[in-house]
Amino acid sequence: MIIEDIFCDLPQLETDRLVMRMLNLDDAADIFDYTSDPEFARYLSWGPATSVDETIGFLSDTMFRRQLGDVAAWGLVAKDSNRVIGTCGFTNWDPENKKAEIGYALSREFWGRGYITEAVTEAIGYGFETMELNRIEAMCDAQNLGSYRVMEKAGMSFEGLLRDYEYWKNEYHDMKLYSILRRDYSQRPD
Numbered sequence: 001m002i003i004e005d006i007f008c009d010l011p012q013l014e015t016d017r018l019v020m021r022m023l024n025l026d027d028a029a030d031i032f033d034y035t036s037d038p039e040f041a042r043y044l045s046w047g048p049a050t051s052v053d054e055t056i057g058f059l060s061d062t063m064f065r066r067q068l069g070d071v072a073a074w075g076l077v078a079k080d081s082n083r084v085i086g087t088c089g090f091t092n093w094d095p096e097n098k099k100a101e102i103g104y105a106l107s108r109e110f111w112g113r114g115y116i117t118e119a120v121t122e123a124i125g126y127g128f129e130t131m132e133l134n135r136i137e138a139m140c141d142a143q144n145l146g147s148y149r150v151m152e153k154a155g156m157s158f159e160g161l162l163r164d165y166e167y168w169k170n171e172y173h174d175m176k177l178y179s180i181l182r183r184d185y186s187q188r189p190d
């Protein structure tokens with residue numbers, strides 16, 4: 001399995017309430033709408049977004065990297081509104097060691113309704129079943145309670161606190177590391 005096989009033509013996935021599809025430049029307004037929210041960006045190394053042009057830059061970069069065969073996030077489209085309300089996907093894929101990292105973000109308007117858990121669970125299934133991964137990991141700012149609850153609800157296990165692991169927005173940040181292994185996934189309850 002090589003990265004280009006999957007990410008040049010990112011397959012569309014579907015959950016009960018979401019379509020997970022490739023992002024394109026037409027999504028800029030929807031994405032700027034929620035990434036410009038300071039509360040959204042509170043636990044992120046980037047943002048809040050300050051202009052639609054900045055969002056277009058992010059989308060162009062994502063599309064370019066995808067053409068080069070690099071990993072790319074799915075846009076999360078709410079089926080009931082056809083709006084892009086978030087992103088979820090693999091950020092680093094290391095085929096040799098059969099592991100990848102997952103990341104996600106959702107518009108504040110939709111927090112607390114399980115959308116991201118739905119998307120992360122779908123992406124994890126895709127990682128084990130199609131990308132043939134053995135390990136999927138994720139990390140978040142140690143203060144980001146909503147984010148590590150998502151990891152727990154998606155079946156990931158806490159592995160440790162990475163002290164002062166990242167430096168952004170003029171501060172060091174402790175990060176929580178979570179993972180799920182193929183063997184955990186195959187033993188998950190129905």
Ligand SMILES: CC(C)(COP(=O)(O)OP(=O)(O)OC[C@H]1O[C@@H](n2cnc3c(N)ncnc32)[C@H](O)[C@@H]1OP(=O)(O)O)[C@@H](O)C(=O)NCCC(=O)NCCS
Nearest residue numbers: 040104105106110111112113114115116117140146147149
């Ligand atoms: C992290 C994020 C995706 C979580 O989204 P969400 O809509 O709250 O996720 P879900 O509804 O699927 O699940 C979150 C869980 O955490 C809980 N939770 C969320 N915020 C909480 C808070 N501040 N205090 C206590 N519990 C909280 C929710 O109640 C839910 O648990 P429950 O189902 O047991 O009630 C969202 O906050 C977000 O996009 N933040 C901005 C970007 C970001 O930080 N991304 C993660 C980077 S690592």
